Amino acid sequence: MAPISSFLLNLITYSNVLTYLLPALAAFFAIFWLYTKSKTNSPQLPPGPVGLPLLGSLPFLDPELHSYFATLAQTYGPIYKLRLGSKLGIVISSPSLASEVLKANDITFANRDVPDVARSAAYGGKDIVWTPYGPEWRMLRKVCVIKMLSNTTLDSFYSLRRRELRETVGFLYSRAGSAVNFGEQMFLTILNVITSMMWGGTIKGEQRTSLGAEFRQKVSEMTELLGKPNLSDFFPRLARLDLQGLQKKMEVLAKNFDRIFDSMIDRRIKIDKEGEGGEENKDFLQFLLKLKDEEDAKPPLTMLHLKALLMDMIVGGTDTSSNSIEFAMAEILNKPEVMRKVQRELDEVVGKDTIVEESHIHKLPYLYAVMKENLRLHPALPLLVPHCPSETCTIGGYAVPKGCRVFVNVWAVHRDPSIWENPSEFNPERFLDSKWDYSGNDLNYFPFGSGRRICAGIAMAERMFMYSLATLLHSFDWEVPQGKKLDLTEKFGIVMKLKNPLVAIPTTKLSDPAMYA
Numbered sequence: 152m153a154p155i156s157s158f159l160l161n162l163i164t165y166s167n168v169l170t171y172l173l174p175a176l177a178a179f180f181a182i183f184w185l186y187t188k189s190k191t192n193s194p195q196l197p198p199g200p201v202g203l204p205l206l207g208s209l210p211f212l213d214p215e216l217h218s219y220f221a222t223l224a225q226t227y228g229p230i231y232k233l234r235l236g237s238k239l240g241i242v243i244s245s246p247s248l249a250s251e252v253l254k255a256n257d258i259t260f261a262n263r264d265v266p267d268v269a270r271s272a273a274y275g276g277k278d279i280v281w282t283p284y285g286p287e288w289r290m291l292r293k294v295c296v297i298k299m300l301s302n303t304t305l306d307s308f309y310s311l312r313r314r315e316l317r318e319t320v321g322f323l324y325s326r327a328g329s330a331v332n333f334g335e336q337m338f339l340t341i342l343n344v345i346t347s348m349m350w351g352g353t354i355k356g357e358q359r360t361s362l363g364a365e366f367r368q369k370v371s372e373m374t375e376l377l378g379k380p381n382l383s384d385f386f387p388r389l390a391r392l393d394l395q396g397l398q399k400k401m402e403v404l405a406k407n408f409d410r411i412f413d414s415m416i417d418r419r420i421k422i423d424k425e426g427e428g429g430e431e432n433k434d435f436l437q438f439l440l441k442l443k444d445e446e447d448a449k450p451p452l453t454m455l456h457l458k459a460l461l462m463d464m465i466v467g468g469t470d471t472s473s474n475s476i477e478f479a480m481a482e483i484l485n486k487p488e489v490m491r492k493v494q495r496e497l498d499e500v501v502g503k504d505t506i507v508e509e510s511h512i513h514k515l516p517y518l519y520a521v522m523k524e525n526l527r528l529h530p531a532l533p534l535l536v537p538h539c540p541s542e543t544c545t546i547g548g549y550a551v552p553k554g555c556r557v558f559v560n561v562w563a564v565h566r567d568p569s570i571w572e573n574p575s576e577f578n579p580e581r582f583l584d585s586k587w588d589y590s591g592n593d594l595n596y597f598p599f600g601s602g603r604r605i606c607a608g609i610a611m612a613e614r615m616f617m618y619s620l621a622t623l624l625h626s627f628d629w630e631v632p633q634g635k636k637l638d639l640t641e642k643f644g645i646v647m648k649l650k651n652p653l654v655a656i657p658t659t660k661l662s663d664p665a666m667y668a
């Protein structure tokens with residue numbers, strides 16, 4: 152009996168193997184094969200340095216990120232990855248890949264990876280710079296670009312820009328022959344222009360000047376904090392510990408700004424209530440407060456949005472413009488023949504018996520070329536504001552995962568020897584008859600970015616740059632103090648600046664002292 156039962160059992164087991172196990176195994180191997188095949192076919196992450204466990208490349212980052220990233224591109228190519236703690240960074244350094252990110256996949260990349268400190272700086276990220284792509288961002292951008300920074304609005308605020316620049320000319324006249332901190336003067340001028348436009352009708356005289364000085368320090372500190380590598384961003388789980396104390400510093404700064412904004416808003420409301428809001432008291436704040444009260448607006452402009460917009464104008468508009476003007480002046484001082492050409496053009500177009508007006512700036516092609524060349528060599532935001540894909544995307548054949556931080560190295564593209572002859576030479580001539588503009592269409596040259604997130608203040612930046620530099624070079628000759636060396640070294644930050652501030656001596660150039668009033 153026993154051999155028969157064991158024979159039957161074996162037979163059943165054997166037939167089970169045939170009926171169930173083999174097909175199951177076959178199915179398993181088929182799925183495994185398909186899975187591995189699909190894995191090998193789907194794009195891989197770009198190459199990049201291996202880095203240390205946990206920390207990745209963080210310990211090796213050079214503070215001069217823009218040039219460090221350009222050097223890494225020579226080893227790893229125009230797209231590479233960097234592990235930054237638990238965050239993945241992707242660096243793009245060629246026009247064709249920048250075009251894939253900013254043009255072909257514009258909507259996917261029109262988002263930001265918001266740094267921890269930016270949330271405190273901009274009312275939880277309620278401003279244009281940090282708001283994710285969507286209806287809220289569109290509303291803010293529309294308010295800003297169409298209503299506040301359009302050419303029509305800018306025209307209507309010309310007298311404010313003129314008044315501020317004339318004050319700077321007057322100050323420099325009083326200091327003629329002695330050394331001045333050029334960047335400081337430019338910063339104050341731009342800041343006063345921007346704050347005048349924002350609430351110029353709200354405060355006047357002495358108070359305006361002292362507010363300018365108060366802002367200067369705070370704006371510099373804020374952009375510095377925004378550019379500092381922060382462990383809270385690379386290890387989000389540690390963010391609440393704020394190991395470097397950056398968040399705390401930013402909160403203190405933001406509170407200071409908020410206090411000033413509140414007092415400006417209260418004043419504006421009071422002026423309007425008392426019926427003093429006449430034509431010459433018009434300003435952005437008044438316009439924004441009206442918009443805030445429009446109940447049917449969708450999405451509505453809240454008080455937080457309003458304040459965040461004020462912050463954008465101050466932080467986004469001041470350092471960028473004033474640092475660019477300072478770089479340009481340093482380059483001009485370094486090349487006396489450029490200074491001579493600019494001044495010759497000014498003498499021909501403006502003359503020696505009149506002062507520069509903003510209406511002159513479109514008749515100054517050489518100065519315009521100086522501006523473009525300066526923005527090529529020293530783009531104010533060398534890595535743009537980092538973008539962040541809302542879904543995983545393929546760029547240059549590589550996977551760029553959702554949520555990573557994408558650095559577009561415009562600085563590296565602008566110095567690429569395959570695009571630019573003698574790329575590190577300051578040579579405005581290359582822009583004289585050239586096709587280059589900064590509309591963001593051609594990704595060989597895009598100092599203001601490209602696509603939906605292109606700079607919101609281009610028209611304003613262009614006017615301030617051209618009008619300021621034209622005025623300062625028309626009214627004064629400039630030289631570096633004896634014994635001082637002109638230093639053009641850049642210092643990386645979210646907004647790049649000169650490592651050592653430019654100190655220069657203005658001497659009067661116009662014969663009539665009345666032209667310095």
Ligand code: HEM
Nearest residue numbers: 280467468471472531532535536599600604606607608612
């Ligand atoms: C020389 C001067 C300036 C330069 C070179 C510059 C450049 C840039 C760049 C490269 C971006 C980032 C684009 C991107 O992420 O793809 C940007 C964004 C921005 N800029 Fe400017 N900028 C300048 C002046 C200004 C001024 C004067 C204002 C306003 C008063 C301004 C307001 C903004 C805003 C609001 C954004 C954020 C746009 C968004 O995320 O939608 N900028 N700028």
